[in-house]
Amino acid sequence: MVYKFTILSDEVDDFVRVIKIDADATFYDFHKAILKACGYKDDQMTSFFICEDDWEKREEITLEDMGKSSSEEDVFIMKDTKINDLVEDERQKLIYVFDLLTERSLFIELSEIIPGKDLLKAEIARKEGKAPIQTVDFETAMEKTLKNRMDNDDLDDSLYGDKDFNDDELDLDGFNISEGNPYDDSNY
Template structure:
């Protein structure tokens, strides 16, 4: 039986935007990219995935086009990597950078791992709330709301705001 990853996707442009996806663990990042585009009704675009740490800092990059130059930290092509190769624990995170020039992204977090339903079709969107931000114009959909899921998730990182004793270098 195949395993399914459940991801929650959030946006920093629309605090009310949420998507929950179920995808097979052996899906390539390229297939996941194409599924996200289809789900959001976006046109084909250059994009990158990044693994992210607990503070949403970018780590390893996976690109739409193969840019592997043989160096140790060269980005890998999305088509060569499956989700199961980079996602291992609940709460593992990905950043999906869909606008390379505008540095616009979605934030994905693994919320569960399940056995695939034998009659289920994957990948699939299992929950959707609010419209996706406009693919080309970020000013069209800027929505911030009290009690938003994005604000709640990111609130853990506001502890250091206004703290003059906190040094960004560490």
């Protein structure tokens, strides 16, 4: 059985990759196919996440065992986990985090299941647009995040308080402050 995955980015609008891969292949094989399709180097820690329909992350499949999970939690390693162990249904959503420091990701959906066929190695079936750059400087990413927050119309001065604050609305009794009287340290 062959799985056909469609891969998109929230950073680059015209970026699309479609990868066909055997359902019995490992997540490591899929990882290598994504690196090749995007022109990325294999020098970063990455993870796949199996997601709910609303992209909420569930199971994580890591490149290497980081020893961070509790004994109750299953640990999935890319080289040891077949894709069809965790992905069975069309429209299944996955996230591929390719830059863990800044949590930059690709969004993946199983767009088609092709029964009765096998693939020895993954194929790039469609390649459009330029891939997002693989890594960004952490400070640059933080500046971009802050700029986006400042440019976002949903966030304004009212986030931190009413920009039309009126001094008359302040309850000085609640702070044990007398209005207009100079500080007298003899009371202390």
